[in-house]
Amino acid sequence: MEEQYLTLVNEHDEPVGFMEKMEVHRKALLHRAFSVFLFNSRGEMLLQRRSLKKYHSGGLWTNACCSHPYRSETPVQAAVRRVREELGMDVAVVPAFRFIYKAELDNDLTEYEYDHVLMGRHDGPVHANEDEVGDHRYMSMDELKHSIYDHPEKYTAWFKIAFPMLEEYVSANGLPV
DSSP, X not given: OXXXXXXXXXTXXXXXXXXXXXXXXXXXXXXXXXXXXXXXXXXXXXXEEEOTTSSSSTTOEEESEEEOOOTTOOHHHHHHHHHXXXXXXXXXXXXXXXXXXXXXXXXXXXXXXXXXXXXXXXXXXXXXXXXXXXXXXXXXXXXXXXXXXXXXXXXXXXXXXXHHHHHHHHHHHOOOO
């Protein structure tokens, strides 16, 4: 795997340096990230189950795509790139909201992210990259809310944190068109 450097940021998303990805996660340093939430025309959210090959949270269900922008990318550009790489589809995404969270993960890693949440719509096929995605499915927001409540161990830490904020955002602003 090619060594990836992440953008370290302060609480205002201002860059303060760069560091190798695994070192950032071992040291629990605040860094820039993005989370993509995709919906179909029925209002169902696309979920992916992370591949067991992932360096953390393998086998857990989460939103369509999450990652980190390269130094030269905006979160929107990075999201479009990663959705293509992970899910094999081209989508347009729009910024929704941002939040900071910190979560301890498996393998002695910690996510401490300034997360840019992006939303989009997709009704076409999913061509998942097996190295990234173990499975995928669509679920209604209501069904998903109950599933997270009943089985929180099946979902990634960041997804459980972001989901209530997403519900509030969608309630106020609607789904992407």
